[in-house]
Amino acid sequence: xxxxxxxxxxxxxxxxxxxxxxxxxxxxxxxxxxxxxxxxxxxxxxxxxxxxxxxxxxxxxxxxxxxxxxxxxxxxxxxxxxxxxxxxxxxxxxxxxxxxxxxxxxxxxxxxxxxxxxxxxxxxxxxxxxxxxxxxxxxxxxxxxxxxxxxxxxxxxxxxxxxxxxxxxxxxxxxxxxxxxxxxxxxxxxxxxxxxxxxxxxxxxxxxxxxxxxxxxxxxxxxxxxxxxxxxxxxxxxxxxxxxxxx
Ligand SMILES: Cc1cc2nc3c(=O)[nH]c(=O)nc-3n(C[C@H](O)[C@H](O)[C@H](O)COP(=O)(O)OP(=O)(O)OC[C@H]3O[C@@H](n4cnc5c(N)ncnc54)[C@H](O)[C@@H]3O)c2cc1C
Numbered sequence: 001x002x003x004x005x006x007x008x009x010x011x012x013x014x015x016x017x018x019x020x021x022x023x024x025x026x027x028x029x030x031x032x033x034x035x036x037x038x039x040x041x042x043x044x045x046x047x048x049x050x051x052x053x054x055x056x057x058x059x060x061x062x063x064x065x066x067x068x069x070x071x072x073x074x075x076x077x078x079x080x081x082x083x084x085x086x087x088x089x090x091x092x093x094x095x096x097x098x099x100x101x102x103x104x105x106x107x108x109x110x111x112x113x114x115x116x117x118x119x120x121x122x123x124x125x126x127x128x129x130x131x132x133x134x135x136x137x138x139x140x141x142x143x144x145x146x147x148x149x150x151x152x153x154x155x156x157x158x159x160x161x162x163x164x165x166x167x168x169x170x171x172x173x174x175x176x177x178x179x180x181x182x183x184x185x186x187x188x189x190x191x192x193x194x195x196x197x198x199x200x201x202x203x204x205x206x207x208x209x210x211x212x213x214x215x216x217x218x219x220x221x222x223x224x225x226x227x228x229x230x231x232x233x234x235x236x237x238x239x240x241x242x243x244x245x246x247x
Contacts, residue, residue, distance in 0.1 A: 004029055005157070012039045015125030015142040017109040017118075021059045022150030024116035031119040039110055041102035047072075047136030048105070049216035050095045055143045056108070057229035058220065060115075065108035066229070069100035070237045075212075077185050077199075079192030085185055086199030088209045095216040097136070098236070105139075129174045134184030137177050137215050144220050145170050151222030169221065177215040184212065 005028045009016045012034030020030045048056075048066075056062040075097065077085040090096055125142035148170055152162050182188075185195040199208060 005153075007031070008033065011035070011125070011127070012110070013041075013125060013142075014106060014109060014139045015146050017106070017113045018055060018059065018143040019146035019150055020118040021061070021109060021113035021116050022147050023153070024113060024118040025059065026150060026154050029119070030113075030117075032113070039106065041106040043102050045099050046102045046105060046139055047097055047099055049097045049137060049140050051137075051144050051216050051218050051220065052140030053096065053098065053229050054220050054223055054226070055140075055147045058147060058223045058226055059109070059112050061108040061112040062229040063232065063235075064111065065105045066098055066100060066231060067235045068237075069098045069104075071231075072097050072099060077195075079196070081192075083192065083196075085192060085196045086205075088212055090213070090216075095213045097216070109143075129178055131178055132181045135177065135181040135212060135215070137181060141174055141177050141215060144215075144218065145174065147223070148221040151220075154222075173215060173218055176211070180212050180214075 005023075007020070007023050007028055007030045009020055009030065009032045012020075012032045016032055016034075017039075020032050024030045053062060053066070056065050072090075074090055075088040077087075079085055125146070126138060128145075129141065131138035131141065145166075149162075149166050152166050152169075153159065156162050156165075185192075185199070188195065190198070199205060201208075
């Protein structure tokens with residue numbers, strides 16, 4: 001029998017806590033080091049695309065995290081005069097997006113980690129791939145990478161080898177997501193008319209939308225056969241078309 005493995009995790013944010021929960025659920029002893037006096041999230045809402053929801057579902061935090069949140073019908077950007085720049089259709093059920101309070105998301109992951117008995121130091125999340133918030137994928141990408149690492153460590157005891165393989169597997173998509181976050185309006189310094197023309201080019205609009213949806217459609221390593229998370233009856237609000245989300 002393999003000795004019980006132990007992880008020391010620096011940082012009790014979304015990423016560190018997801019990794020803590022996933023490793024503890026796989027039998028590791030885990031200790032999380034958080035530099036702040038308490039574990040809490042700053043800011044108001046956060047967008048979580050389908051890739052992040054798959055992770056919450058896999059670790060058992062989805063119901064608590066997503067209850068009462070809002071499911072958006074599509075993604076839209078407006079200029080300062082309220083004119084539409086672009087929109088992305090989500091292509092249900094594989095790329096839904098939800099808006100939820102950051103604190104609710106963090107507490108749900110924290111509770112899951114504690115239930116699993118959590119208490120590598122490796123660099124994950126924003127420390128490894130800080131992301132501009134243009135696409136709303138920083139947290140989603142971080143927790144996908146955290147759960148993937150836990151699943152890969154489950155298969156191979158040689159940690160340096162697993163870290164190399166994990167990086168090779170995850171880096172291309174993380175870089176794609178960083179790139180498309182950076183060039184998603186309003187972060188690009190283009191005037192609104194120019195962004196509107198670019199995103200709605202007849203020949204390119206669906207290709208651009210596919211690039212921006214790609215992280216959300218990613219199936220997390222080790223969760224290929226998991227069912228989609230579906231909300232309990234009446235647990236969500238659906239934002240009417242045209243209403244703006246706030247983060
Ligand atoms: C304005 C804005 C909007 C955003 N909107 C979205 C969105 O809609 N959807 C989305 O998916 N992402 C969004 N993001 C990105 C998302 O917030 C981050 O990607 C996410 O918080 C990363 O999680 P993390 O756990 O890696 O880092 P953090 O959330 O920063 O957590 C790191 C934790 O580690 C602790 N820490 C740091 N250094 C140490 C140390 N040396 N020792 C011990 N503890 C330490 C910190 O105190 C903190 O608690 C947004 C970001 C911004 C700025």
